[in-house]
Amino acid sequence: MGIDIKNLYVNYGGMDVIADLSLTIPEGCFFTLLGPSGCGKTTLLRTIAGFVQAAKGNIYFQSQDVTRLPPHRRNIGMVFQDYALFPDKTVAENVAYGLRARGESGEAMMKKVRHELEHVGLGHVMDRHPAALSGGQRQRVALARAMVIKPQVLLMDEPLSNLDAKLRIQIRETISDLQREANITTVFVTHDQEEALSMSDRIGVMNKGKVEQLGTPKEIYATPRTAYVADFVGAANRINVTVAEANADGTARIMLGDAAILARNTLTGTSRDGILIMRPEDLRLKPRTSAEMQGLMGRVVKRQYLGGKTSYKLALPDETLINVDSHGDDHDGFEIGTDVIATIDPSKAMVIAS
Numbered sequence: 257m258g259i260d261i262k263n264l265y266v267n268y269g270g271m272d273v274i275a276d277l278s279l280t281i282p283e284g285c286f287f288t289l290l291g292p293s294g295c296g297k298t299t300l301l302r303t304i305a306g307f308v309q310a311a312k313g314n315i316y317f318q319s320q321d322v323t324r325l326p327p328h329r330r331n332i333g334m335v336f337q338d339y340a341l342f343p344d345k346t347v348a349e350n351v352a353y354g355l356r357a358r359g360e361s362g363e364a365m366m367k368k369v370r371h372e373l374e375h376v377g378l379g380h381v382m383d384r385h386p387a388a389l390s391g392g393q394r395q396r397v398a399l400a401r402a403m404v405i406k407p408q409v410l411l412m413d414e415p416l417s418n419l420d421a422k423l424r425i426q427i428r429e430t431i432s433d434l435q436r437e438a439n440i441t442t443v444f445v446t447h448d449q450e451e452a453l454s455m456s457d458r459i460g461v462m463n464k465g466k467v468e469q470l471g472t473p474k475e476i477y478a479t480p481r482t483a484y485v486a487d488f489v490g491a492a493n494r495i496n497v498t499v500a501e502a503n504a505d506g507t508a509r510i511m512l513g514d515a516a517i518l519a520r521n522t523l524t525g526t527s528r529d530g531i532l533i534m535r536p537e538d539l540r541l542k543p544r545t546s547a548e549m550q551g552l553m554g555r556v557v558k559r560q561y562l563g564g565k566t567s568y569k570l571a572l573p574d575e576t577l578i579n580v581d582s583h584g585d586d587h588d589g590f591e592i593g594t595d596v597i598a599t600i601d602p603s604k605a606m607v608i609a610s
């Protein structure tokens with residue numbers, strides 16, 4: 257069941273929180289709304305669920321207009337950050353809740369409950385109360401409760417935020433497995449880029465109530481269309497530049513002091529001013545021994561050894577600071593104060609509109 261959102265407006269007290277948002281989420285897609293606090297992702301999710309009313313626009317599940325339907329008539333499964341389990345009901349009764357609301361009972365219903373709990377690895381705690389479970393187990397119960405009703409759409413609001421780092425990765429895998437097995441259209445809200453990149457088929461990066469860029473994790477990471485997306489999804493060095501030469505092959509030659517670097521050019525028309533985007537892990541460091549001028553001349557001003565990599569901060573001649581993550585053998589081989597050249601493959605650097 258795909259989701260179609262057309263020209264949606266949502267406001268609180270007369271202020272638009274979502275403004276003219278249109279979005280298509282294909283059937284079976286794991287779709288993530290990614291963005292910082294306050295950008296409107298929870299509001300959008302809750303509007304899809306029916307807990308928040310749209311001021312204007314429409315939401316369709318497949319071809320059915322659900323805009324004015326209450327949540328319980330949308331056949332959705334919902335998972336929240338704080339689990340939202342009933343504390344006075346057992347695990348089994350929590351999972352059975354949605355089935356009972358649909359008029360089911362008896363052994364046939366309990367069979368479904370047992371099956372769903374076994375699916376998330378919790379067949380052995382059916383008779384416990386939520387208070388006697390760990391955070392990870394509670395979120396698995398919440399997942400089983402959402403999935404047992406065989407919803408058309410699964411909606412998840414920061415479901416991993418309350419868990420520690422290790423559990424987060426485990427539950428991430430559980431969610432991905434369940435979603436793929438059931439092939440259920442899923443909307444997942446997070447502010448965590450790693451979660452978004454690792455779990456999603458498609459990501460919508462939100463900024464101030466709008467989807468600023470839509471794409472696969474790789475598209476979003478490798479070809480951010482705006483500085484906001486580049487910065488929010490992964491770290492990025494951003495330098496305001498003027499393109500010296502726009503080449504016919506789509507590259508731009510940029511002069512930074514005396515040094516030249518080549519980058520993909522996404523500027524259109526006659527525009528020459530833009531922002532050079534370079535990921536720290538795409539830059540390579542070399543000692544500055546030769547007269548080579550292809551690359552960024554810099555001096556190491558900070559370095560942080562992180563085991564598998566070393567993070568350097570370089571000062572360019574005009575005092576601009578850039579970050580470089582060095583991997584491979586001898587990645588910590590540059591001392592503070594060393595003069596270096598940072599090079600980048602032209603396919604990895606890009607100039608975008610400012």
Ligand SMILES: Nc1ncnc2c1ncn2[C@@H]1O[C@H](COP(=O)(O)OP(=O)(O)OP(=O)(O)O)[C@@H](O)[C@H]1O
Pocket residue numbers: 268269273291292293294295296297298299300447
């Ligand atoms: N019930 C409400 N009444 C008034 N304003 C609200 C309400 N809920 C959210 N807002 C405002 O709407 C904007 C978007 O909030 P929303 O919770 O959707 O953002 P978010 O991206 O999910 O952020 P977070 O991750 O912090 O929840 C914020 O400015 C917020 O203060």
